[in-house]
Each structure stands twice: as structure tokens, then as C-alpha cells.
Amino acid sequence: MKYILVGNPNVGKSTLYNALTKSSTVVGNFPGVTVEKKIGKLVKSQGSLIDLPGIYSLAPSSLDEGVSSDVLLDQDYAGIINILDSTSLKRNLHLTLQLLELGKPMVIVNNLKNEANSLGIKINTKKMSEILGVDVLNASANTLEGIEEINESLKNLKTPKSKVDYGEIVEEFIHKIRKLIPHDKNKRRFLALSCLEKNEKILDYLQKYGKNTEILQLVNQCEEQVVVLGEAKNLKMYLFHRRRIFIEKIANECVTFESTITELKDHKIDKILTHKILGVLTFLLILFTIYKITFDLIGNPLSDYLDTLINQTDKKETLISNFFNIFGIENMTNLYSVATEFLKTIGVNGLAYSLLIDGVYSGVGSIIIFVPQIAILFFLLTFLDSVGYFSRVALLFDHLFMKIGLSGKSLVPLITGVGCNVPAVLSTRIIESKKERLMTILLVPFMSCSARIPIYLIFVNVFFPKQQAVMLLILQMIGAIVAVALAAILNSSVFKKQKSNLLIEIPPYRLPKLSYLIRITFEKVKDFLKGAGKYIVIGTILVWFLTTFSFTGLALEQEDSILAFIGKSIAPLFNPIGFGNWQSMSALISGFMAKEMVVASLPIIYGVSSDALDQNMLLHFTQASALSFVVFNALYVPCIATIFVIKQEAGTKWMWFSIFLSLAVAYVVSLLVYLIGLAIF
């Protein structure tokens, strides 16, 4: 049995989903956090719950709204949980009325009861239930208040009947359209009304009956008659108006206010955070603090410690050596010595030993040590998102984004891209304008994702040890700067003459629980390792194979290997930007699979252990060429997964455009960086 959770954006849908399923869906304080449907098993009821992206209406205006209409229309489900924001019931009820017209069993949950109480709003659920014909419950999902009652209600959901009075003319045309769609028995009224609203999604859906021409004729006739009444300038507005009258009736009979207008508490904070100058300075300060904490204050010491446990080091006393000393075993100072000794003990040697230690262990080990930095970055970004800061940032930078053909809404996918480009591309679905969405998709790959961090860290650590935080901030920012420049170019060329706008809800500040932040960070790191893990294991084996073998058999020297051959073939192209050698080329080729692979492949390509990598890099790069190499990595195609998602979201043509764009931009910017580097260093 499947139930569907539907509601406006930012009403606490994901929080309720987590409470009912004990799942760890990411809860954001920004409209449009759920960009794809999620399915979880209900804890106290039988069946599963589908969490849909937040929608304002069943007539989709953006792609995430399209996902919700698809599910409500096509899927077989037992009932709907419609979640509303108690603090702004009238706005939420427009969707509720459309859902009631679907004729499916339903329960209505007025969420955010505590916030409503603090604003002096009281809702009479009994009266509301009488008017709407389904159970209506008050709840506060974040404190789990009302969860028991929702579970209880799911056992006996009531099927509603449409209550809105659309007037004789519309009812007559609903009847006529229903006759043209004989199947879809239970939802014919909803389908007919959607046709009258000229809902393109529904008209597409009804094409299977081959009656769309007749339907559209009826819609036009209905519109002509309705406009004469003078209540609205078109049919869509008329239907909206009639629902509005019904909503006013519900509000008058069921909702009481102690005060009609309430001063929101967030204004004092917003005076600074959304101020045209102070806001930007605060944003930069927050960004710098994040990088200082992530890469300097906490992240680095943790990574160094992990390094002593995983890789070969000179350190004689570690947690691992202490553990083995208890059993009187010496020389086991880290996991590397444990793994090598174990393989030797069970008789693994030769090529198999080389594959497991030089290939898989070195590759995976070189990534694992960066997990602390990535986890801290995820933690801090999740905190800012949950608090409600991202909506303010979208407002703050809108006037700048407007100049390059985007709106502040594009900023959220771009910031998400700092974590991972894949969800960032998916989160562009919250952008209604096709032009803004496509432009944002093309810009996301330039945002420096967490997979690129190990590359920056290792090179900055070796070549710029005294300016780590500043250099890392510059490297993270270079993608953003390039993205802005590119947006301006695209806006005045490819996407010229297409309008953009901004209408955004500013959610109240909400302080997330520490336990929630830890849980979500853990889930994100787990997803990162799971997603990257398969590429790293497959990639390291592939790189090991290509470096171990030549076209004629075992490669005696790395230089004779298959990878070296491929690298040498394209290396001359990269001479002008400072790293035209086969080793660098091989690392870049590995990076196409996943950016984590660049660092993971370096020890294999150089044929050294992870701890000897630093010294080896000093032999192959100068400061200028190292910087050029890192910048190229910051800007060229992020990974196969991102390419695949771009193809899915924007189509094959734009996927190829994105690939060539990123390669060209990476080459040009690296060339500039290299030339400047030669002049400075």
C-alpha cells in the first residue's frame, strides 16, 4: 500500500516524512529541497510513503512540480497525506482543493502548529473536517506532535467529494468533457477541470483518447461564456476566483487570529544578512570561516591523523600499533602494514599483491584521508541550509545575477554544487524559467565539488604550504568567478532576449537540532563514499592495469605502459599550459570517471606509495605548472555521473555543449594561470 505526501514547498513535508518513516531525507529551509520523489517504509502503519517535491498547484510551472503531477496522475496509491502550513492556511488550501477533486482517500495535516500558536492562530480542525469531508489534524512534525494521530487516520482514510461551487456554466462543461474521457473513471472531474485550466500536462495525458480537439473547443466555449459574467478576465482566473471564495469561507469558519498582522522576529538579523553591503561582507566572512574550519582548523589535523592510521608513515606509535602491542605484535604501525603483512601471510604475492596494494589500497587510501574535510564541509552547508540562510543569499545576490541573465534562485544549485555537482544539477528543477535553468545547469560543473578538494589539498600542501587556507579559497572561488563570466557571455549570446524574474519566499529562521545535522552529514558522507567508491575501486583497478601492462605484455617500466602511450599521444597539446607529460595526462584521463580518481591514480601512475607521492610531485611539477594543473582540474568536466545527469536534465545536445565548454574554458584559464605563475614564481 502506497501513500503520497503532498504539500506546498517549505511546509515541513520532509520533516513529517522523516517522522513517519524514520528516514533521513534532507530537510532544507529553502523552497524546493525535495527535487525528486523519495520512498520510505512507514514505521507504525503498513505500506510505504512517497515524498514529493513541494508544489503550489497541480498545474505545473516548474519541473519539480511536474514530478508531483506525474505521480499523482499515473501511480496507483491508497491515499494522500496533504500537509499544510498552519501559519498561512489560505495559500495552502488552493492545492488542497485541487487534491480533493482527484477523489482519492485523503487526510489533511495542518503542520507547524507551534509556529501558528506563537502567531496567535487557532484552527478548528473539527469544523474544517466537516466542511472538507476528510480528517483534518493539527501537528508539529519537528516535535513529533500529532504523528500518532496521523498514523491512526491512515487506517481509515475518507474519500472526499468536490465541494467548490464553480457555477452552472462550468459544471455543464465539466460534464461534457467527462463524457469525452470515459476511462480514468475516478479522476474524470479533476481531469475535466484541469482541461478547463488549460493544464498542458493533463492535455498531453489525455491525448491517448484522441479527443483533444473537441476538448479544446469546449474549453474555448466555456471561457467565452464565463468571461461574459465579468468575474474574471479568463477561465483560469475564474476557476481560481471560485476556489478563493470557498477558501475564504473555510478561513472565516475555521481559523481565528488573535492579531491579523504580526511582526516577524527575523527582521533584526535580516537587517544585516540581507543588507546590500553588510550582507555581502557577512556572506564572504561566512564563506571564509567555512573554509578555515574545514581545511585548516579542524579538517587538516583530522586528515593528518587518519593518514598516520591508513598509509605508510614514519610514525612508530599509533592507535593501531598500541592495539597490536597488547598482543605482543610489533611493527604493525598502521593499516598499510596490517594489509601487507596479512597478504604475505596468506601467500598473496606477485601481480595479485601489486593489484591489491599498489592499485586498490593506494587509491582508496588516498581518498579516505580526505573524508574529515568533506564531512565538515557537508555539516556546515547543511547547517546554513537548515537555518534558512540560502534564501537570504538568493535575495542578496539577485541584482547581480539579474545582470547576467539569472535570478537569485540559481544560487542554491550553485552552492549545492560545492558539495556535489549531481544533486546540484537536479536541484535546478526549482527554477521555473527554462533559460535560467539551462544556464544554471551549464554553470554547475564549474562549481568546485567536494571530489576536487583532495586534488587542491595535495597540491597546495606540497607547493604552497604556507598559504593553505587562502590558496584553497582562491581555488574554490575560481570556478565561481569563471561561472559568472560565462553566464554573462551566454546571456548576451546563446540565451539573448529571454526574460527572467524572481519571486521567492523567505522562510523564518529555524535552528536545526545537532542530532539532525550529524545524521544528515553522516548520510551525505555515506552517499559520497558509496557513489565515489565504485568509481574509485573500478578506476584504480583500471589505472593499475593500464600502468602495469603494455600492448605486448607486462610493462617493465611505467613509461612503456598503455596509459603512458595514451598520455604521450595527447601530452603535446598540454605543453603550452605547463604539464605536457604522460603522467599528468593519465591522471586527467582517470579524472573523467570521477575527480577523486585524479589523486587516487597518482601513486599508481608514479609507481610509488602514498607517502612518497609528495616528493615525486616536486620532481614533475613547478609551482606554476602545479597551479595550472590544479586549475585545469577545477574547471574541466567534473565526472561521468554529472555528465549523465546533464544529459538526463537538458538533453544530449547540451551535454556535449557542456563537455566542450568546460574543456575549452579549463584550457584557456589554465594557460593564463600558467603564464602569470611563470612571471611570479
Add this chain to the structure above:
Amino acid sequence: MTLDQVKAKQRFKIKIFNNDFEETLLEKLHNFGIYEEAILYKARENTTKGVIIFQIDNKEIGLRISDAQNIEVEII
């Protein structure tokens, strides 16, 4: 007067959306409960460049000033 001219602490009613107001934006405004005759409130002065912030049903909404100039309102 138009929406962008409303001052802080003023309540106002939407009178009409000018003819050149973008249709998709109009639909979005409706979704937020902002339609002709809707009563809104401007709680604070503009702080962010190019954007006006107003309040409806206890929710704050941000809209570009260039679009706000196309909405006729009446102070109540």
C-alpha cells in the same frame, strides 16, 4: 501608486496588475496568495538592492522592484 512605492509599516491592497505583467509571474503570485484585492503588509524598509520584501499570511515574499512597478496598490 505602485508596489515599489509602499513604505515600511504600511498595509496595502492589490488593485490591478498592469497589462504588460508577465503571465508566468502572475501565476506564481497567485500561488502565493497575491491577487487583486489581496491585503499585504510591508514590515520593513528595503535593505536588499533591487528587491522589495513584503508580507502576506505571515510569510515574507521577495519580488524584484522592476516587477513591483507593474502592480498598482492602494494603502489601507
